[in-house]
Amino acid sequence: xxxxxxxxxxxxxxxxxxxDEQGNVHDRISFPTTTPQETMEQVIKYFSDKKVExxxxxxxxxxxxxxxxxxxxxxxxxxxxxxxxYNLIGKLKEHFDVPTTFDTDVNGxxxxxxxxxxxxxxxxxxxxxxxxxxxxxxxxxGRLLHGLSHPEMGHILVRRHQDDHFAGFCPYHGDCLEGLAxxxxxxxxxxxxxxxxxxxxxxxxxxxxxLAQALMSYVLILxxxxxxxxxxxxxxxxxxxxxxxxxQQQLNGYVxxxxxxxxxxxxxxxxxxxxxxxxxxxxxLANLALK
Amino acid sequence: xxxxxxxxxxxxxxxxxxxDEQGNVHDRISFPTTTPQETMEQVIKYFSDKKVExxxxxxxxxxxxxxxxxxxxxxxxxxxxxxxxYNLIGKLKEHFDVPTTFDTDVNGxxxxxxxxxxxxxxxxxxxxxxxxxxxxxxxxxGRLLHGLSHPEMGHILVRRHQDDHFAGFCPYHGDCLEGLAxxxxxxxxxxxxxxxxxxxxxxxxxxxxxLAQALMSYVLILxxxxxxxxxxxxxxxxxxxxxxxxxQQQLNGYVxxxxxxxxxxxxxxxxxxxxxxxxxxxxxLANLALK
Numbered sequence: 001x002x003x004x005x006x007x008x009x010x011x012x013x014x015x016x017x018x019x020d021e022q023g024n025v026h027d028r029i030s031f032p033t034t035t036p037q038e039t040m041e042q043v044i045k046y047f048s049d050k051k052v053e054x055x056x057x058x059x060x061x062x063x064x065x066x067x068x069x070x071x072x073x074x075x076x077x078x079x080x081x082x083x084x085x086y087n088l089i090g091k092l093k094e095h096f097d098v099p100t101t102f103d104t105d106v107n108g109x110x111x112x113x114x115x116x117x118x119x120x121x122x123x124x125x126x127x128x129x130x131x132x133x134x135x136x137x138x139x140x141x142g143r144l145l146h147g148l149s150h151p152e153m154g155h156i157l158v159r160r161h162q163d164d165h166f167a168g169f170c171p172y173h174g175d176c177l178e179g180l181a182x183x184x185x186x187x188x189x190x191x192x193x194x195x196x197x198x199x200x201x202x203x204x205x206x207x208x209x210x211l212a213q214a215l216m217s218y219v220l221i222l223x224x225x226x227x228x229x230x231x232x233x234x235x236x237x238x239x240x241x242x243x244x245x246x247x248q249q250q251l252n253g254y255v256x257x258x259x260x261x262x263x264x265x266x267x268x269x270x271x272x273x274x275x276x277x278x279x280x281x282x283x284x285l286a287n288l289a290l291k
Numbered sequence: 292x293x294x295x296x297x298x299x300x301x302x303x304x305x306x307x308x309x310x311d312e313q314g315n316v317h318d319r320i321s322f323p324t325t326t327p328q329e330t331m332e333q334v335i336k337y338f339s340d341k342k343v344e345x346x347x348x349x350x351x352x353x354x355x356x357x358x359x360x361x362x363x364x365x366x367x368x369x370x371x372x373x374x375x376x377y378n379l380i381g382k383l384k385e386h387f388d389v390p391t392t393f394d395t396d397v398n399g400x401x402x403x404x405x406x407x408x409x410x411x412x413x414x415x416x417x418x419x420x421x422x423x424x425x426x427x428x429x430x431x432x433g434r435l436l437h438g439l440s441h442p443e444m445g446h447i448l449v450r451r452h453q454d455d456h457f458a459g460f461c462p463y464h465g466d467c468l469e470g471l472a473x474x475x476x477x478x479x480x481x482x483x484x485x486x487x488x489x490x491x492x493x494x495x496x497x498x499x500x501x502l503a504q505a506l507m508s509y510v511l512i513l514x515x516x517x518x519x520x521x522x523x524x525x526x527x528x529x530x531x532x533x534x535x536x537x538x539q540q541q542l543n544g545y546v547x548x549x550x551x552x553x554x555x556x557x558x559x560x561x562x563x564x565x566x567x568x569x570x571x572x573x574x575x576l577a578n579l580a581l582k
Contacts, residue, residue: 143432
């Protein structure tokens with residue numbers, strides 16, 4: 001069994017760990033995300049005696065995951081101080097001469113669920129996280145979804161809920177999906193963190209309105225075989241039945257597939273890998289690099 | 292050079308033809324779409340002496356293009372009389388024992404543009420047709436986009452234009468993209484066919500508003516390397532610059548890629564295969580079957 005190295009590169013912390021090809025995490029550690037110099041030094045020190053045979057990095061973005069591109073391996077135009085145009089993979093390669101896969105944290109999480117989690121045995125799946133931001137990644141035809149670049153599904157436009165007068169907080173688009181449905185939007189709209197609102201609070205019906213609309217676009221455009229919803233906001237488990245019902249209402253029977261009709265509770269699910277989704281995703285990227 | 296057989300199975304007519312692996316169409320004929328029995332008899336008669344080595348069918352939908360599925364090769368839940376649950380590929384297989392690929396007309400058109408047209412040499416592209424309906428297909432990572440089923444991108448929800456009071460004509464969703472932006476919506480909204488409205492008519496700014504929104508979702512969700520826009524409505528070439536500008540305004544610099552910034556006139560283009568997009572798409576499906 002090979003030893004795999006996983007790096008979940010987040011905007012507030014880096015989680016590093018080792019694991020194996022069956023998705024077991026053997027060891028983990030985390031560091032705050034400060035400057036590239038400081039944080040990467042800790043990452044490199046951690047892996048220096050681990051003898052990993054491959055590395056996977058699931059990163060905050062935007063990044064360049066396109067192999068062969070001039071800026072492959074870079075975190076690109078992030079507003080996060082010190083990290084814009086940083087060659088993360090280049091830095092790792094200076095120290096570890098092993099196969100490496102670099103992708104977004106959400107593409108990694110989608111691959112993790114596809115490899116070891118809720119979407120095992122399928123050909124495609126979508127993973128969406130709803131937390132401080134909204135992001136999604138996907139596996140299509142057994143492969144990570146790329147094109148021009150990686151997806152940025154959290155920023156699609158949605159129709160407003162009729163009772164919603166919150167302006168939206170996305171600095172680029174104002175009231176796009178992320179601007180209306182990420183954790184900070186809930187907090188700012190109701191002057192209370194989501195975790196402090198009761199399960200019957202009208203916030204959740206509104207939240208489900210936005211997320212179901214997004215899922216409708218994802219279903220009609222990508223046709224994933226499974227949708228996995230994670231992130232802090234999705235800890236509010238009352239959202240799942242609300243979202244499923246609203247998605248069915250919006251689609252109105254147009255897509256005649258049992259996954260969207262009777263069996264929808266099997267179609268829209270929480271992550272099987274639970275709170276390990278991020279690190280397991282990075283591990284799945286390492287597993288892909290090894291192959 | 293192999294002889295390939297192509298069938299563009301449309302809701303009003305079937306276009307059949309032969310061609311080769313370089314995308315050249317050698318011969319073509321068309322029949323009105325009446326009943327499966329009548330129409331397919333003509334199709335079978337046409338190909339009976341053509342000695343084709345592979346067949347490609349790009350069809351109106353919804354269809355089942357998933358190889359291995361119980362209803363693979365069927366036109367499924369179409370409202371078109373006589374054609375619901377019709378096993379089109381099964382019928383062809385009774386007469387022609389050659390490799391066959393079956394997909395939506397728009398997935399076929401996307402593959403045609405990818406193989407011989409505007410997206411040659413790329414890894415992904417999206418083809419959208421705006422005509423009596425709105426539909427889109429895509430190639431992702433060199434392969435036709437499938438998942439649960441085929442995409443149904445024409446039915447995503449869009450935000451209304453502030454001056455638009457037309458209810459939308461989609462029988463499933465009312466004012467989804469197709470309901471607001473397909474040819475019949477233009478006709479009903481302005482009481483005149485699009486072809487009779489001048490190029491400066493406000494209809495086109497409104498049309499571009501809807502199509503640019505759809506493109507924004509396609510870009511953020513699929514990240515295609517090229518977008519090809521065809522169909523009757525897109526003959527109004529004034530739409531192209533309007534759509535490009537509105538897409539840039541909506542994205543607001545969020546996706547930092549030269550294709551979406553300076554070079555956008557190379558990113559959103561008319562079909563290189565022109566009015567042959569449908570038959571060429573079916574030919575590309577036959578070419579894929581041969582491989």
